[in-house]
Amino acid sequence: MNLRASFLFHRLFVYLLLVCGGVVFMIPFVWMLSTSLKGSAGLFDIPPKWIPEPVQWRNYVDAVLAFPFWNYTVNTLIITAANMAGTMISSSLVAYAFARLRWPGRGAWFVVMLATMMLPGQVTMIPMFILFKHLGWLNTFLPLTVPSFFGSAIYIFFLRQFFMTIPREFTEAAKIDGAPEFMIYWRIFLPLSGATMATIAIFTFMGTWNDFMGPLIYLNDPDKFTLALGLRSFQQAFGTRWNVMMACSIIVMLPSLILFFTCQRYFIEGITLTGIKG
Amino acid sequence: MEQAEIKVSPAKRSERRNRLARREALNGYAFFSPWLFGFLVFTAGPVLYSLYLSFTSYDTLSSPKWIGIMNYKVLLTQDATFWKSLYNTLYYVVFSVPLGLIIGVLLAMLMNQKVPGIRFFRTVFYLPSVVSGVAVALLWMWLLDPSFGLINTTLAKFGIQGPGWLTDVDWSKPSLILMSLWGVGGSMIIYLAGLQGIPRDLYEASRVDGAGAVRQFWRITLPLLTPTIFYNLIMGLLGGFQVFLQSFVMTNGGPVDSTLFYALYLYNKAFKSSQMGYASAMAWILLVLTLICTLIVLRTSKKWVYYEGAENK
Known part of the structure; x- marks a missing residue:
């Protein structure tokens, strides 16, 4: 009886913490949603009302019309898609070299690659800007997309860890038949890495979609802006129209949220694998 | 064959x-x-x-001019703003990294409780770290608005007059640290995976020996979590030193340079005033600083990071 009481008490305590903490973590989202549906007068009610009255759906229309939203969405999509393709192709090729092929210098290069992850982006930022300037690439999407085609250290590491778990027996038959390595990579390794690739695709999407520094440095023609930059200039133009700004922020966040809810499994897997083994 | x-x-x-x-x-x-x-x-x-x-003067229009260690000399001895930005960044790192670590571990332990519905709560706590970038910065500007923001209007209900947050020299950095803690879910998930990797029989054995929950935490949970803490600490340090977007979008370094972080000052020097050589010297100082920090953590890690099978050493 005593044991049962302490069990119940423990549960109650856990739920109390979970609910209180959960409310604190969720409130900013609820507040954002509530603000995005308020009229401009309701914004400055004290104390603020949680349920807008009347509900002003028009804010979302205003948000999309207030700046070249579709143009920026297309720009962001192009850059994001190119980064996803580039990262997946190049990182898997390099990971194959580290996981399955023996070549002189492999170990040393692996250490060098891991070390590059520690390098602050600020160190390479200025020379890269100068390089792209000389190539005439400023104000194009090239500086934001081309580098992704040369592999990303963290994903190479992640894929290598996965590739090493693929048993040698899987490829023995193909090796005996004299299949070229590329065929083994293409026909055996890639089809087996669906889940890992999905994780990498998702993380690349999130990173590129929300990237701010890159577009800020390389794009200055407003026609070329991404959503992140557009949102920023939107804020500069309409600093106090919080309802429209929150509507706009929600629209920009939405793809990440949808992606998370549809692909939760890959998220958790990706974080724990890159985290724990990293 | x-x-x-x-x-x-x-x-x-x-x-x-x-x-x-x-x-x-x-x-x-x-x-x-x-x-x-x-x-x-x-x-x-x-x-x-x-x-x-970093040893040149370069404005991108004419070619770089060699000036020796001039940039470093000016930075370290004459540029008060440089030291201010370094101080701001260290302030941010010193508070946001350990706080993120402690809250991350505590939340992970909460998420590791075997109660019905826990998966739902894991999603709830993780969700804020899914979103990032400018949209989150705007959301927090509105939350922290001195007169109409949710935080101060809530405080007012309890009769507390909230500070000016982002507009107050003393509160601007704490505001950004608070905001960073909202995204603690990412490291929470990593700690959770670490917790789940701890063998259950360790706890059972210690319970037989009469160890209470507190003792179990200090003798089992924390030591076995140190490799994960170590990883998050390194990543947190690297990320903290490069904090940029929040101050660029939300405060533009103000008020009175109180949120002028190192990366923002570097950006301003490079791209606003076209002092590419000067900014490169700053980048190299940053590189050396992060290297020193990482090395300190690596060196001391032998003393506090527990590696399985190494306990008899």
Whole structure:
């Protein structure tokens, strides 16, 4: 009886913490949603009302019309898609070299690659800007997309860890038949890495979609802006129209949220694998 | 297959093996080459060029002019704003990293409770770290608005007059630290995975020995979590030193340079006032600082990070 009481008490305590903490973590989202549906007068009610009255759906229309939203969405999509393709192709090729092929210098290069992850982006930022300037690439999407085609250290590491778990027996038959390595990579390794690739695709999407520094440095023609930059200039133009700004922020966040809810499994897997083994 | 190989003479066999090894090495280089190219062009080359630029005066219009250690000298001895930005960044790192670590571990322990519905709560706590960037910065500007923001209007209900947050010199940095803690879910998930990797029988054995929950935490949970803490600490330090977007979008470094972080000052020098050489010197100082920090953590890690199987050393 005593044991049962302490069990119940423990549960109650856990739920109390979970609910209180959960409310604190969720409130900013609820507040954002509530603000995005308020009229401009309701914004400055004290104390603020949680349920807008009347509900002003028009804010979302205003948000999309207030700046070249579709143009920026297309720009962001192009850059994001190119980064996803580039990262997946190049990182898997390099990971194959580290996981399955023996070549002189492999170990040393692996250490060098891991070390590059520690390098602050600020160190390479200025020379890269100068390089792209000389190539005439400023104000194009090239500086934001081309580098992704040369592999990303963290994903190479992640894929290598996965590739090493693929048993040698899987490829023995193909090796005996004299299949070229590329065929083994293409026909055996890639089809087996669906889940890992999905994780990498998702993380690349999130990173590129929300990237701010890159577009800020390389794009200055407003026609070329991404959503992140557009949102920023939107804020500069309409600093106090919080309802429209929150509507706009929600629209920009939405793809990440949808992606998370549809692909939760890959998220958790990706974080724990890159985290724990990293 | 094996029988066939026995019949071949040893010399021929080693020759064949050499040929195969050579072919494999060639393949290795071929598969590796994309990264090598990217490394040379986008990492190694820029790092060296940045070192060179740091000894020059360069405004991108005329070619770089060699001025020796002038940039470093000015930065370290004459530029008060440089020291201010370094102080702001260290302030941010010193508070946001340990707080994120402690709250991350505590939340992970909460998420590790075996109660119905826990998966729902894991999603709830993780969700804020899914979103990032400008949208989150705008959301927090509105939450922290001194007169109409949710935080101060809530405080007012309890009769507390909230500070000006982002507009107050004393509160601007704490505001950004608070905001960073909202995204603690990412490291929470990593700690949770670490917790789930701790064998359950350790707890059972210690319970038989009469250890209470507190003792279990200090003697089992925390030691076995140290590798995960170590990883998050390094990543947190690296990220903290590079904090940029929040101050750029939300405060533009103000008020009175109180949120002028190192990365923002560097950006301003490079792209606003076109002092590329000066900014490169700043980048190299940042590189050295992060290296020193990482090395300190690595060096001390032997004392506090527990590696399985190494306990008898």
